[in-house]
Every structure is written in structure tokens, then in C-alpha cells.
Amino acid sequence: MSEGNKSYRIHVVDLSTCIGCETCQEVCSFINNDKAFIKVYKVHGGIPVPLNCRHCEKAACMEVCPTLAIYRDESGAVLINPARCIGCKLCIMACPFGIPEMDPVDKVVIKCDLCSLRRSNGLSPACSAMCPSAAILYGSPEEVLKLAQSRVAERIARAKVLGELELGLKSWLL
Amino acid sequence: MASIGKRLWYLKKAIEIGTVTKRYPFEPTEPPEGSRGKPVIDFTKCIGCGACANVCTPQALRFIDLKEYKRLELFYGRCIFCGMCQEACPVDAIQLTKDFELATDDLNDLYVVIELKSVRCEICNKYFTTKRIILKINDEVRDVIEEIEYTKLCPECRRKESSTKLVGWRALG
Numbered sequence: 001m002s003e004g005n006k007s008y009r010i011h012v013v014d015l016s017t018c019i020g021c022e023t024c025q026e027v028c029s030f031i032n033n034d035k036a037f038i039k040v041y042k043v044h045g046g047i048p049v050p051l052n053c054r055h056c057e058k059a060a061c062m063e064v065c066p067t068l069a070i071y072r073d074e075s076g077a078v079l080i081n082p083a084r085c086i087g088c089k090l091c092i093m094a095c096p097f098g099i100p101e102m103d104p105v106d107k108v109v110i111k112c113d114l115c116s117l118r119r120s121n122g123l124s125p126a127c128s129a130m131c132p133s134a135a136i137l138y139g140s141p142e143e144v145l146k147l148a149q150s151r152v153a154e155r156i157a158r159a160k161v162l163g164e165l166e167l168g169l170k171s172w173l174l
Numbered sequence: 175m176a177s178i179g180k181r182l183w184y185l186k187k188a189i190e191i192g193t194v195t196k197r198y199p200f201e202p203t204e205p206p207e208g209s210r211g212k213p214v215i216d217f218t219k220c221i222g223c224g225a226c227a228n229v230c231t232p233q234a235l236r237f238i239d240l241k242e243y244k245r246l247e248l249f250y251g252r253c254i255f256c257g258m259c260q261e262a263c264p265v266d267a268i269q270l271t272k273d274f275e276l277a278t279d280d281l282n283d284l285y286v287v288i289e290l291k292s293v294r295c296e297i298c299n300k301y302f303t304t305k306r307i308i309l310k311i312n313d314e315v316r317d318v319i320e321e322i323e324y325t326k327l328c329p330e331c332r333r334k335e336s337s338t339k340l341v342g343w344r345a346l347g
Contacts, residue, residue: 015340015341039333041333041334041337043334043337043338043341044338044341047341049337049338049340049341051333051336051337051340058318058319059318060315060318060319063314063315063317063318064310064311064314064315066264066265067264086225086228086229086262086264087224087225087228087229088223088224088225088262088264089223089224089225089303089307090223090264090307090310090311092329093303093307093308093311093325093329094311094314094315094325095329095332096319096324096332096336097332097333097336098327098328098329098330098331098332098333098336099329099333107228107229
């Protein structure tokens with residue numbers, strides 16, 4: 001469905017650039033009433049992984065929802081219509097990443113909607129806009145791919161330079 | 175004088191039509207089409223999701239987490255026959271009947287309790303959902319996702335596991 005759809009956008013987290021500052025988590029909880037939908041997990045003893053809804057191409061939550069409350073908008077994001085949600089928590093149990101959460105007040109399931117309100121005003125999601133190290137990218141697949149390629153090229157070039165120096169440095173910065 | 179003629183006309187009409195009222199408590203009566211009575215839960219279909227308890231306005235349906243079991247408690251004394259639970263039930267386990275006569279001399283007759291077995295997370299060993307939900311998810315998700323081993327984990331452990339895996343994939347290439 002990504003081909004031929006001009007409004008299709010992707011959300012990419014560059015794990016090698018992420019510094020684990022948790023700015024995305026804070027800004028997400030700030031705009032979503034103290035509920036962060038992107039959370040930074042420290043794995044393998046400290047590698048930061050900002051985890052939010054993956055907006056899967058084949059979404060298990062969409063498949064199991066009995067009331068068809070979960071749908072995909074024109075930019076490819078998976079959203080929940082709170083008016084249709086009955087709070088059966090089947091999507092929570094179906095999600096391979098354990099992303100959807102129950103709102104204890106409204107008794108509906110809530111999750112990352114890639115800031116649909118901000119996107120309708122022509123802005124990018126808050127996490128990608130605020131990330132200080134530009135680790136969270138949001139845009140059309142071509143744009144993001146170009147950026148990712150340039151980053152990889154830069155990294156390879158740096159590694160080559162370091163390899164050629166062969167100075168026996170104790171401290172390297174890549 | 176016309177009133178005598180009128181009265182006779184009424185008398186004739188009454189004899190023609192006969193008795194229309196029923197001796198209700200002593201004679202059984204059929205409620206009209208579309209009338210709503212007490213809801214009945216089919217415990218063979220119920221998966222224990224708690225959606226009915228979420229929508230129940232008078233809180234006649236209550237969903238209680240007893241760790242090893244999830245208990246769904248229906249108290250007919252509070253039920254207002256609104257039919258919200260029937261609308262909400264994702265597996266059509268709740269159906270409204272036409273039975274509205276709930277008078278009883280024992281309060282316990284008005285309770286319906288369903289207890290469903292919970293499953294444990296394989297990593298953190300906490301009870302997180304009912305076994306029937308996991309079976310249903312396994313059934314439905316199989317078309318979309320090939321590996322369904324993750325359904326044995328609780329959502330919090332799934333997050334940790336998947337973030338660990340994401341880093342692993344990156345390290346590989």
C-alpha cells in the first residue's frame with residue numbers, strides 16, 4: 001500500500017544515533033496528559049531503545065478488533081477510534097510489542113497515534129520534532145531513505161579514516 | 175333517552191369482544207416483541223475480557239481480578255435491562271431474554287458468577303489474562319503473524335523482549 005500513495009509517511013528510529021536522553025518520552029507525556037506512548041528501554045546493560053507503536057503493515061491489533069475500532073489513516077498510521085472501542089483489551093493481548101494500553105478513566109484502549117492532531121496541522125510527530133540527536137525520523141519513505149543512506153555513508157567514511165590512521169588510540173569516537 | 179340506547183350498544187359490544195385482560199400472576203403471559211428482560215451469559219462462549227463490565231451503567235456486571243481466576247459477577251438486582259452488555263460483548267456471549275420476573279426470596283438467586291482461569295507470563299510469572307483470550311488471539315493472529323510464541327508473555331515483558339530483539343537485529347546488519 002506504500003506504492004503510489006503520496007501521503008504515506010514512515011517513522012524511523014535510528015538506534016545508533018539515539019543517546020537515551022528520554023526527551024521523546026517526556027514530550028510525549030507532556031502532550032498526551034502524562035501518558036507517554038514512546039518509552040525508552042535500556043537493553044543489554046544500557047543501549048537505549050525508544051519503543052513506540054510500530055504501525056505494522058500487517059497489524060495484529062486491526063485483525064483481532066471485534067468492533068473495527070482500529071483503522072489505518074491515509075498516511076499509514078494505525079489509529080484507534082475511541083467511540084467504537086469497547087475496551088475488551090484483545091488488541092493489547094494481540095500486539096507482539098505489547099504497545100496498546102488501557103485508559104483507566106475512559107475505559108478505552110489508547111496508543112501512539114503518531115500525533116494525529118499535530119500532523120493534521122502540517123507538523124511532524126512531537127518525538128521526532130524534539131529529538132536533540134535527530135534519531136527519530138519522520139517523513140516520506142524516499143526522504144527518510146536518503147537521510148539514512150547519507151548517515152551510513154558518513155559512518156563508513158569515518159571508519160575508513162580511523163582504519164587508515166592506525167595510531168593505536170585508546171579512545172575512539174565514531 | 176338516547177343514553178339507554180348508547181348503553182345497550184356498549185353492552186352488545188362488550189359481549190361481542192369478550193374478556194381482554196388476563197389474570198396475570200396466575201396465568202402466564204408472553205411479553206410483546208422487542209421487550210427486554212434479564213441478560214443471560216453463555217459461560218461456554220465468555221472469554222473474560224471485561225468489556226461488558228466497562229459499559230455496564232448501573233454496575234450490575236463487575237469484573238474482578240483474583241490473580242489465579244478472573245471473576246465476572248452479574249447481580250440482577252442492579253440490572254436495568256439496558257442491553258449495553260449485549261451490544262459490547264465481542265463474542266456474543268450475552269443475550270437479553272424476555273424474562274423480567276426476578277422476584278425471589280433468596281438474594282443469592284440474583285447472582286451469576288463466572289470464573290475463568292488465568293495464564294502466567296513465562297518470564298515474570300505474573301498472571302495477566304485469561305487462557306481463553308490467549309487461545310482466541312492465537313487463532314486470529316495466525317493469518318497475519320507466523321511466530322505466535324509472543325502470546326505467552328505479558329505486555330510489559332513483550333516490550334522488553336522486542337526492544338532487545340530490535341537491537342539484536344541491528345547488530346546483525
